[in-house]
Amino acid sequence: MEQIDQIFVHLKHGVVAFLPEGLQPLVSILISVTAIVLVFPLLFALTTVLERKGLGRIQNRPGPNRVGLPRLPTLFPWLPKLRLAGFGQFAADGIKSLTKEDIVPREADRVVHFLAPFVLLVPVLLAFSVLPVGRNMAALDLRETGLLFFFAAGAATELSVFMAGWSSHNKYSLLGAMRAIAQMISYEIPLILSSLTVVMMAGSLSLVTIVERQSGVNFGFLHGWHVFTPWGFAGFWLFLIAACAEANRTPFDLPEAESELVAGYFTEYSGFKFALFFLGEYLGLFAISGLGITLFLGGWLSPFTFLNWMPSWFWFFFKLFLMIAFFIWLRGTLPRLRLDQLMNFAWKFLLPMTLINLVVAALWHFTNSWNPALRWLLGAILLTFSYWILGRGFEAKFRPRTYRYAS
Amino acid sequence: MLGSGILKGLAETAKNFVGSYIDESGLTTIEYPDERQTLAENTRQFPFLVFDGDDAMKGLRCVSCQICEKECPPQCIFIVKSKDKKPDHVGKPQFYPATFDIDLSVCMSCQICVEVCPFEAIKMDTEFELSTSDRFGQLLLHKGQLAKPNSHFQEIHPTDAAVSDAALAADKAKAEAKAAADAKAKAEAGIPRPLASSPEAVTIPPALGPPNLPM
Numbered sequence: 001m002e003q004i005d006q007i008f009v010h011l012k013h014g015v016v017a018f019l020p021e022g023l024q025p026l027v028s029i030l031i032s033v034t035a036i037v038l039v040f041p042l043l044f045a046l047t048t049v050l051e052r053k054g055l056g057r058i059q060n061r062p063g064p065n066r067v068g069l070p071r072l073p074t075l076f077p078w079l080p081k082l083r084l085a086g087f088g089q090f091a092a093d094g095i096k097s098l099t100k101e102d103i104v105p106r107e108a109d110r111v112v113h114f115l116a117p118f119v120l121l122v123p124v125l126l127a128f129s130v131l132p133v134g135r136n137m138a139a140l141d142l143r144e145t146g147l148l149f150f151f152a153a154g155a156a157t158e159l160s161v162f163m164a165g166w167s168s169h170n171k172y173s174l175l176g177a178m179r180a181i182a183q184m185i186s187y188e189i190p191l192i193l194s195s196l197t198v199v200m201m202a203g204s205l206s207l208v209t210i211v212e213r214q215s216g217v218n219f220g221f222l223h224g225w226h227v228f229t230p231w232g233f234a235g236f237w238l239f240l241i242a243a244c245a246e247a248n249r250t251p252f253d254l255p256e257a258e259s260e261l262v263a264g265y266f267t268e269y270s271g272f273k274f275a276l277f278f279l280g281e282y283l284g285l286f287a288i289s290g291l292g293i294t295l296f297l298g299g300w301l302s303p304f305t306f307l308n309w310m311p312s313w314f315w316f317f318f319k320l321f322l323m324i325a326f327f328i329w330l331r332g333t334l335p336r337l338r339l340d341q342l343m344n345f346a347w348k349f350l351l352p353m354t355l356i357n358l359v360v361a362a363l364w365h366f367t368n369s370w371n372p373a374l375r376w377l378l379g380a381i382l383l384t385f386s387y388w389i390l391g392r393g394f395e396a397k398f399r400p401r402t403y404r405y406a407s
Numbered sequence: 408m409l410g411s412g413i414l415k416g417l418a419e420t421a422k423n424f425v426g427s428y429i430d431e432s433g434l435t436t437i438e439y440p441d442e443r444q445t446l447a448e449n450t451r452q453f454p455f456l457v458f459d460g461d462d463a464m465k466g467l468r469c470v471s472c473q474i475c476e477k478e479c480p481p482q483c484i485f486i487v488k489s490k491d492k493k494p495d496h497v498g499k500p501q502f503y504p505a506t507f508d509i510d511l512s513v514c515m516s517c518q519i520c521v522e523v524c525p526f527e528a529i530k531m532d533t534e535f536e537l538s539t540s541d542r543f544g545q546l547l548l549h550k551g552q553l554a555k556p557n558s559h560f561q562e563i564h565p566t567d568a569a570v571s572d573a574a575l576a577a578d579k580a581k582a583e584a585k586a587a588a589d590a591k592a593k594a595e596a597g598i599p600r601p602l603a604s605s606p607e608a609v610t611i612p613p614a615l616g617p618p619n620l621p622m
Contacts, residue, residue: 054424057423057424057427057428058420058423058424059423060423060427060433060434060435061434061435061436062427062434062436062438065438329417329420329421329424330417332420332424333413333416333417333419333420334413334416387408387409388408388409390409391408391409391410392409394409395408395409
């Protein structure tokens with residue numbers, strides 16, 4: 001089991017050991033980069049199909065189920081028709097986007113228009129480098145700045161969004177970009193503040209260390225994931241909401257808002273550049289889901305000690321899969337927010353909740369010697385009460401509207 | 408409390424998701440080329456010309472009166488009247504269409520040609536897979552492609568076909584009765600009179616009104 005757990009690590013070391021001394025660091029980096037660049041886009045390809053199928057089922061239709069392996073009847077008439085339940089769809093979509101005409105508006109700022117998709121993709125891929133996807137499987141363990149690096153790389157995507165919106169010279173693009181900037185900056189604060197609790201408790205910015213700090217055992221079988229504490233639980237949900245907004249997922253997909261803004265900041269993108277935006281957006285979702293897993297859901301740790309024999313990378317990707325499934329479920333359920341609702345929610349609900357959560361986390365830290373049940377109860381009461389108080393104001397505001405003249 | 412509505416919504420979508428795997432009958436999609444919906448009886452797509460008997464060109468009911476050509480709103484029908492005559496279903500010599508073309512790309516499936524036809528000669532077909540790869544050659548349908556037997560009409564629109572057949576049968580019976588009466592009168596009076604030139608024998612079937620109104 002130990003062998004399977006470390007199989008990728010050993011494989012890499014094995015390959016690197018064959019090479020001369022001088023080349024080793026370079027090849028080691030190259031292998032790690034290749035792994036990231038291969039695995040996550042493949043996961044993206046799979047997710048696009050799964051998402052469409054899942055949304056279909058939610059809306060009581062079968063979803064894509066026709067495209068399978070390409071069959072060239074003139075060349076191979078003996079090949080049977082393989083539909084693979086529609087999982088060949090992503091290949092067809094990829095080929096389509098590659099062969100489509102790449103249209104650049106005449107008025108567009110060509111250089112910026114061209115650069116925007118890459119400026120989105122590169123930081124997102126950089127963010128993956130600090131994520132520990134298994135035991136000893138972080139491409140880059142930044143001991144002092146891991147989390148900071150992640151957020152710094154993640155924040156660079158906002159630049160790309162505005163580059164795309166501005167350079168397109170199109171009102172929908174610009175509106176979409178402005179919405180995106182407003183939304184991403186507003187939600188970055190709760191995102192960072194909710195992860196700050198973890199940094200406070202773990203005492204480290206290194207994502208590898210944060211995972212290791214969660215390996216304690218409760219009740220003899222349960223791993224000490226941060227989500228099992230009151231501040232961790234609240235923090236996880238706050239993080240999830242903010243992550244949803246950061247990744248432009250429904251119900252926070254205002255920057256794209258196809259019913260209002262055509263496609264928001266990438267209205268004027270077609271062909272492969274559009275596909276790159278699409279890819280970048282999904283990779284951003286995976287990265288931030290991976291961070292949520294690392295911070296709150298124990299990273300690559302198994303939930304129960306008796307499941308420790310399963311490989312660590314399996315647990316990371318299993319949790320990632322669950323997170324993606326949850327985001328798809330959310331997308332199939334919720335309508336899009338209005339812009340004022342979005343802003344109110346960020347500044348009047350999420351921000352106070354994350355600040356209160358910081359206080360609860362501090363309390364948790366200083367009540368270390370208390371009875372665990374009492375400690376839990378105190379945190380839970382504090383958080384539930386503030387949730388209720390803050391939520392009450394919101395419910396009063398979002399009551400069903402009465403239309404005086406229309407009805 | 409805030410968020411209870413979201414939980415309710417999540418439960419609903421989860422129910423749909425899981426339910427669609429347990430019971431596939433809830434899925435509304437019909438996977439078209441593999442599965443087909445049974446068409447409603449009043450389905451109409453594109454007109455066809457009805458013929459009686461086995462020979463399409465011989466049994467064509469159309470007498471080339473050109474009413475449909477004149478009434479057609481998008482003007483998609485093109486008829487050339489014949490020079491000679493052939494006997495119709497009651498045995499009366501009638502013109503027939505030397506050319507009868509309908510432009511598929513222009514037809515709007517309004518069924519007005521069917522409603523104005525006094526001879527039950529043009530009816531709406533239910534065939535809808537009419538696409539072709541040759542837009543200049545294959546979209547203009549000629550007489551031979553348009554002619555379909557009455558049995559086809561009985562098959563696709565049984566109710567309308569019964570009405571149409573009854574009207575034609577009544578028409579024929581009336582013509583036969585008249586012919587018999589004429590023959591009798593002729594025998595009684597002893598005046599030789601050719602049947603074909605008899606002005607009373609020119610009978611036009613009564614307009615039936617719209618035979619198959621949609622909805």
